[in-house]
Amino acid sequence: MKTRQKTRAHLAWAAARLMAEQGIDNPQLALNKAVARFGPIDKHRLPEPEEIDAALIEYNRLFRPATQNAELARQRVLALEAMEFLAEFDPRLTGAALEGTAGRHSVITLQVFADAPEEVMRKLLDAHLPFRETSCRCRLRGENTAFPALSFYVDETPMELCIFPATPAGRAAAAGNREGAASIRELRTLLGKPAGTGNGERG
Numbered sequence: 001m002k003t004r005q006k007t008r009a010h011l012a013w014a015a016a017r018l019m020a021e022q023g024i025d026n027p028q029l030a031l032n033k034a035v036a037r038f039g040p041i042d043k044h045r046l047p048e049p050e051e052i053d054a055a056l057i058e059y060n061r062l063f064r065p066a067t068q069n070a071e072l073a074r075q076r077v078l079a080l081e082a083m084e085f086l087a088e089f090d091p092r093l094t095g096a097a098l099e100g101t102a103g104r105h106s107v108i109t110l111q112v113f114a115d116a117p118e119e120v121m122r123k124l125l126d127a128h129l130p131f132r133e134t135s136c137r138c139r140l141r142g143e144n145t146a147f148p149a150l151s152f153y154v155d156e157t158p159m160e161l162c163i164f165p166a167t168p169a170g171r172a173a174a175a176g177n178r179e180g181a182a183s184i185r186e187l188r189t190l191l192g193k194p195a196g197t198g199n200g201e202r203g
Contacts, residue, residue, distance in 0.1 A: 007041065007045040008045055008046070008047045008051065009047070009051075009055075011031065011034055011035065011038070011041070011045070011046060011047050012047035012051040012052045012054070012055040013055045013059070014034035014037070014038075015027060015030040015031040015033070015034040015047070015052045015055070016030070016052055016053075016055035016056035016058070016059045017059060018030040018033055018034060019052070019056050019101070019103070020056060020059050020060065020063075020064070020103060022105075023103065023104070023105025023106075024105075025095075025096060025105065025106050025107050027049040027052040027053060027056075028049060030052065031046065031047065031049075031052060053099055053101050056101045057099075057100055057101055060101070060103070068102075068103060071102060071103060071104050072097065072100060072102045073191075074157075075096075075097040075102045075106065075108055075157065076093075076097055076102075076187065076190065076191055077191065078108060078154050078155060078157055078159075079093045079097050079108050079110065079159075079187065080184065080187050080188065080191065080193075081154075082108070082110060082154060082159060083110060083184045083187065084184060085123075085127070086110070086112055086120070086123065086161070087184060088123075089112035089113055089114050089119070089120060089123075089166075090112070090113045090166075090183075091110045091111065091112045091161075091183075091184065092110065092111040092112075092174070092181035092182060092183060093108075093109070093110055093181065093182045093187055094109050094110070094111055094180065094181045094182075095107070095108070095109035096109075097109070098180055098181070098182050098187075099180070107158045107159065107160050108154075108157060108158070108159045108160070109159075109160050109162065110159065110160070110161050110162070111161075111162050111164060111174045111181060112161050112162070112163055112164070113163075113164050113165070113166040113170060113171065113174070114163055114164075114165075114166055115165070115166055117148040117150075117163045120150065120161060120163055121150065124150065124152065129152055130152060131150045131151060131152040132150070132151045132152070133148065133149075133150060134148075134149045134150070134151050134160070135147060135148060135149050136149040136160070136162040138162075138173050138174070138176055145173065147162055147163060147164055147173070148163045149161060149162045149163060150163070162174070
């Protein structure tokens with residue numbers, strides 16, 4: 001048992017180091033690279049994404065606290081500005097910027113809800129913000145489903161909008177995509193900013 005725990009911890013740390021040093025934003029991708037370096041490993045010894053995230057937080061705390069804290073704060077401020085701009089689509093922040101693992105290469109990931117993806121596209125086009133159409137995947141009714149997404153840059157930082165239907169099913173799919181999601185109000189609280197008014201935000 002001790003050997004298995006040591007292997008899991010070692011792999012989590014190796015994957016976290018790759019994320020920090022190579023700018024990998026996906027824990028599973030980093031783990032795959034770490035495993036490739038060690039050779040075949042019992043799948044029961046592989047760490048979960050949450051363990052890799054925890055290791056990344058610890059790595060940043062030990063080896064680059066000032067740099068990482070500044071970058072995390074910067075990304076959260078950018079996320080808040082984007083969410084306020086997109087307030088009519090009830091945006092939620094997910095991913096590294098919310099979890100505290102964001103580095104200089106991390107993508108800011110937002111979930112938005114609309115009756116049609118074209119509504120969000122029109123909002124970006126009206127603001128003369130160039131974007132690329134992509135997709136994000138999550139589970140809906142037990143199946144891995146692709147949802148439309150838009151990728152663009154804000155102050156040279158990559159941002160992705162995952163667009164979900166503004167329906168109970170769409171919100172359920174978004175909720176199952178990551179462990180946590182923060183609204184505009186919750187992100188303001190996280191940043192220590194006073195609650196805003198008049199921007200149409202929801203809870």
